[in-house]
Amino acid sequence: MSIDFSRLVAFGWSNFFLGQLPLDRLDTVHPARVIRVERSSYRVATADGEMLVTLAGRFQYQHADERPTVGDWVLLQQDAPVIIECLLRRTLLTRRQSGGIDSQAIAANVDLMLVVSGLDAEFNLHRIERYLVMAAQAGVTPLMILTKQDLAENAEAAVEQVRARLPAGADVMSVDARRDPLSERLAPWLSTGTTLVVVGSSGVGKSTLVNNLAGVEVQSTGETRRDAKGRHTTTARALIRLPGGACIIDVPGMREVGLTTEGGINAQFRSIADLAPACRFIDCTHEEEPGCAVRAAVERGELAEDVWAHYLKLRAEERHHVAEHERRRRERAFGKMVRSALATKQRSGQ
Ligand SMILES: Nc1nc2c(ncn2[C@@H]2O[C@H](COP(=O)(O)OP(=O)(O)O)[C@@H](O)[C@H]2O)c(=O)[nH]1
Numbered sequence: 001m002s003i004d005f006s007r008l009v010a011f012g013w014s015n016f017f018l019g020q021l022p023l024d025r026l027d028t029v030h031p032a033r034v035i036r037v038e039r040s041s042y043r044v045a046t047a048d049g050e051m052l053v054t055l056a057g058r059f060q061y062q063h064a065d066e067r068p069t070v071g072d073w074v075l076l077q078q079d080a081p082v083i084i085e086c087l088l089r090r091t092l093l094t095r096r097q098s099g100g101i102d103s104q105a106i107a108a109n110v111d112l113m114l115v116v117s118g119l120d121a122e123f124n125l126h127r128i129e130r131y132l133v134m135a136a137q138a139g140v141t142p143l144m145i146l147t148k149q150d151l152a153e154n155a156e157a158a159v160e161q162v163r164a165r166l167p168a169g170a171d172v173m174s175v176d177a178r179r180d181p182l183s184e185r186l187a188p189w190l191s192t193g194t195t196l197v198v199v200g201s202s203g204v205g206k207s208t209l210v211n212n213l214a215g216v217e218v219q220s221t222g223e224t225r226r227d228a229k230g231r232h233t234t235t236a237r238a239l240i241r242l243p244g245g246a247c248i249i250d251v252p253g254m255r256e257v258g259l260t261t262e263g264g265i266n267a268q269f270r271s272i273a274d275l276a277p278a279c280r281f282i283d284c285t286h287e288e289e290p291g292c293a294v295r296a297a298v299e300r301g302e303l304a305e306d307v308w309a310h311y312l313k314l315r316a317e318e319r320h321h322v323a324e325h326e327r328r329r330r331e332r333a334f335g336k337m338v339r340s341a342l343a344t345k346q347r348s349g350q
Pocket residue numbers: 147148149150151175176177178200201202203204205206207208209220221222223
């Protein structure tokens with residue numbers, strides 16, 4: 001059977017994935033993109049349309065971030081609705097699983113990260129910076145969308161504050177996500193084959209933005225997210241095709257914890273990472289050590305004190321997290337040792 005690749009191109013298919021097809025097995029497998037994940041159920045888009053599939057058993061033995069996620073290109077078995085392989089990813093957004101340092105895949109093969117933040121009372125530069133760390137870690141260019149412009153006291157000033165923290169190539173704009181013509185304003189980023197992912201805290205207007213771009217209500221917004229008992233309903237992670245040809249992934253229930261890693265922090269705080277080689281000690285923490293080039297730059301007014309303080313805070317959080325995980329791991333290992341010693345003792349009848 002021949003595959004109509006033009007249909008896959010509309011979902012972001014490219015030569016990067018074409019090059020991974022097993023040419024000797026093309027009559028027994030076919031490529032598809034994962035467009036929705038809900039627990040163990042996967043919806044995929046193939047050249048012949050959408051279908052529901054499950055994972056082959058062997059994925060059970062793989063690390064959590066190696067299992068297919070939304071945005072992944074996968075190979076399906078020709079004669080059964082089963083994902084048998086996950087193709088190499090161009091980019092991958094991960095988050096730490098709660099209570100561990102193992103990472104979990106959130107969205108794959110994304111080109112642009114829309115970081116959404118509100119210009120209402122919730123506006124917080126440090127929170128925005130966390131998402132920028134996450135983008136740096138994933139190797140994806142961020143585009144900052146500051147929503148609720150209509151509720152802002154001074155949207156222009158906020159835009160400039162954010163701009164000062166952006167890495168090269170990134171951009172920022174303020175919008176009213178309910179009313180602005182966002183397809184027009186975001187047009188340069190929405191060409192066919194581009195995949196965007198929307199991240200940001202709950203209530204900032206992510207679903208409003210996705211609906212605005214889609215031109216219809218594809219995601220429920222505001223209080224409708226809660227069920228009759230007022231609990232947040234868990235919606236699935238989904239990839240939605242926009243009228244202009246781009247794909248967009250909404251990630252509901254994204255929390256800020258566990259977003260950072262040491263590598264991501266260094267990538268976002270380039271100015272600090274660039275100064276570090278000039279510190280006297282190779283393992284300088286840039287806190288109290290003599291001969292610290294970072295602190296010297298703060299004292300000379302060349303590095304904003306606030307940037308330095310936030311860097312220290314994120315790094316301390318990251319180290320605490322890693323240490324905590326290690327402590328729990330040891331506790332578990334010790335418990336196991338004690339239990340097996342007891343079992344041995346019982347067996348020998350003592
Ligand atoms: N005033 C104003 N309200 C907005 C804007 N964007 C979203 N909202 C409202 O904020 C609430 C939360 O939006 P929602 O899209 O559900 O946020 P999400 O949790 O990030 O998906 C809804 O009541 C929206 O109508 C905006 O630009 N201006």
